[in-house]
Amino acid sequence: NAGVMQNPRHLVRRRGQEARLRCSPMKGHSHVYWYRQLPEEGLKFMVYLQKENIIDESGMPKERFSAEFPKEGPSILRIQQVVRGDSAAYFCASSPVGGPVAGELFFGEGSRLTVL
Amino acid sequence: GDSVTQMEGPVTLSEEAFLTINCTYTATGYPSLFWYVQYPGEGLQLLLKATKADDKGSNKGFEATYRKETTSFHLEKGSVQVSDSAVYFCALSTGANSKLTFGKGITLSVRP
Numbered sequence: 305n306a307g308v309m310q311n312p313r314h315l316v317r318r319r320g321q322e323a324r325l326r327c328s329p330m331k332g333h334s335h336v337y338w339y340r341q342l343p344e345e346g347l348k349f350m351v352y353l354q355k356e357n358i359i360d361e362s363g364m365p366k367e368r369f370s371a372e373f374p375k376e377g378p379s380i381l382r383i384q385q386v387v388r389g390d391s392a393a394y395f396c397a398s399s400p401v402g403g404p405v406a407g408e409l410f411f412g413e414g415s416r417l418t419v420l
Numbered sequence: 421g422d423s424v425t426q427m428e429g430p431v432t433l434s435e436e437a438f439l440t441i442n443c444t445y446t447a448t449g450y451p452s453l454f455w456y457v458q459y460p461g462e463g464l465q466l467l468l469k470a471t472k473a474d475d476k477g478s479n480k481g482f483e484a485t486y487r488k489e490t491t492s493f494h495l496e497k498g499s500v501q502v503s504d505s506a507v508y509f510c511a512l513s514t515g516a517n518s519k520l521t522f523g524k525g526i527t528l529s530v531r532p
Contacts, residue, residue: 308463337519346424346509346522347464360517395463399518408454409520411463 306331308412309378310396316418323383323390325415329398336379337409338371341393353379386419393417422447422521424510429526433500441495441526443484443510451512453477453486453493454520458507467495467508500530 309328317323329336334355339347349363353373364371368386373379383390393416397409427442445451455467455477468477473488484495493510510523 339520339522344524346426346524347520349519349521352517352519360519363519397464408466408469409518411456411465413461413463 308398310412310415314416317386318420320385323386325381325394326378327396328378333398333400335399336373337397338381339395388419391419424523426510426523432529434531436499439497439500443493445491445512449514451514454511455495456509502530505530
């Protein structure tokens with residue numbers, strides 16, 4: 305079975321451009337989480353989505369960041385007008401229909417965004 | 421709010437050495453506790469977990485015991501191997517949405 309697939313693995317953007325990160329959950333999974341890892345820090349929760357619904361976005365910055373998980377296709381994390389402070393590794397995780405079993409999530413390899 | 425504190429790294433050990441990685445937490449309610457591992461070039465994967473006080477999680481020779489009295493979940497292995505070289509994250513989860521709160525992670529390097 306394919307695991308959680310993220311792309312691109314590496315993305316370079318100039319300040320002011322847009323970044324789009326994609327995540328395809330594991331087969332049979334309908335819950336998606338996005339986490340951000342800044343240099344020298346642990347992973348920080350950003351947003352939790354189910355198909356067509358945002359369940360919890362308490363970790364998302366108020367401006368420039370948005371996420372979606374459409375009925376068809378991957379989940380998208382979109383960052384508009386990127387700044388250097390957005391440079392980080394962005395990890396997607398998924399869990400099965402019915403929610404995580406005792407909190408276990410399945411993670412992708414991450415997308416590393418560099419803002420010049 | 422919830423938080424997880426891990427010991428500072430990196431850690432370098434010789435093969436067959438004993439490993440302890442400290443983890444303490446602060447949480448409201450009764451969290452589930454996890455250790456995730458990230459091997460080079462891969463995503464995080466669950467190593468072990470414990471869902472209530474005094475539970476012991478174990479996998480691949482690693483163990484951790486949920487200590488409510490000391491709010492700790494230290495990771496141990498009796499004899500490390502080169503293949504254990506990775507980044508180790510301690511994490512907790514509370515609430516219905518199963519959001520994970522992670523520590524900063526610690527890099528373990530094992531020399532042959």
